[in-house]
Amino acid sequence: MTKMRTLANQSDPSHDEQLAELSDGNARGGVQSIEVGASLLAVLAHADAGLSLTALASATGMPASKAHRYLTSFVRAGIIERDAASGLFDPGPLARALGLAALRRQDTVLEAASVMEALRDELEENVVLSVWDEGAPAMIRVEEHSRAFSIKVRIGARLPLLTSAQGQIFAAWLPPALTRIHIARELQDNSDALRRIGVRSETDLAKLLAKIRRDGVATLVGGIVEGISGTTAPVFRYPGTLAAAMTVLTIGKCSPQLQRTIQTALKAAAAELSERLGAPIPPKTSEG
Known part of the structure; x- marks a missing residue:
């Protein structure tokens, strides 16, 4: 019975419409947390030098504790990096690779x-x-x-x-x-x-x-x-x-x-x- 319901869902036109919506860049099904975190990346991208946690949080109007969680994930993913001595954040290897790929294209x-x-x-x-x-x-x-x-x-x-x-x-x-x-x-x-x-x-x-x-x-x-x-x-x-x-x-x-x-x-x-x-x-x- 479960299998039959699954197959029914797969053939349901409304289910297909939902999948189509998710593929739309303006869809409601986007990941809001990524969009929020991207505001930190935008500030970093336009800065002339590395920025501190305090500066990034202030520029985005985000609580420092919340900004820290996003930044920690971005560092783990290689999108940004943090200087061990100064504690400042800069674009990481993945961000640089993406930027160079965009320029090449x-x-x-x-x-x-x-x-x-x-x-x-x-x-x-x-x-x-x-x-x-x-x-x-x-x-x-x-x-x-x-x-x-x-x-x-x-x-x-x-x-x-x-x-x-x-x-x-x-x-x-x-x-x-x-x-x-x-x-x-x-x-x-x-x-x-x-x-x-x-x-x-x-x-x-x-x-x-x-x-x-x-x-x-x-x-x-x-x-x-x-x-x-x-x-x-x-x-x-x-x-x-x-x-x-x-x-x-x-x-x-x-x-x-x-x-x-x-x-x-x-x-x-x-x-x-x-x-x-x-x-x-x-x-x-x-x-x-």
Whole structure:
């Protein structure tokens, strides 16, 4: 009889629905204690150094005795570890392995898609993503807004280093060993485009790149196409190296108010993508 009831339960549609609910990430059948304990891990993940039991309990609003029980289990599982001398808690070997596994599975372009789409819709402007490709920035993704001007971007097209907003970002943040030869070549050309942005020497360029690092963005009008303005922000990945440059394209020179709006939204989008790619905040910069 017991066996018959078990078989009946297995074939009961309501039983199948319950199993389906348990597989849903938002299901009521989740383990609440794990969700509570995860708040301790979230605090630890965003800390710059190891934290004490008191600090963790305070940050989560959890009684110290309760926090201690969670932390003890996490230490046993290898999710966190506790320094024997200081008593401070840090991410453990399992947490580090999970983090590295997540980073290995990341793809900059795939991660950028939703961020770029949201930025495009917020500003109602075209958004372009560029990466460093054998000595030059290359455009690899474009999100066009239906109300913005039409732009013909050839995926893979390479841009100049000093006279494009994208290139200036790479010149500002990439290690000098990667850009020195290319910068020297463009400076030697002494093009009209360089003169228009006031760069006639290495000293001029150093001042420009220092300003870009301070501002966190590069803005250039007519650098590539006459009448088109590009505002570009850096995107970083773990462990703080430059991964890409995200650009908002507009027609003509923007008003100061519109430029501030674009910069604020662009920097927030670039920071969101950087966080997805595991970059520390603030990211490392490369002076040179």
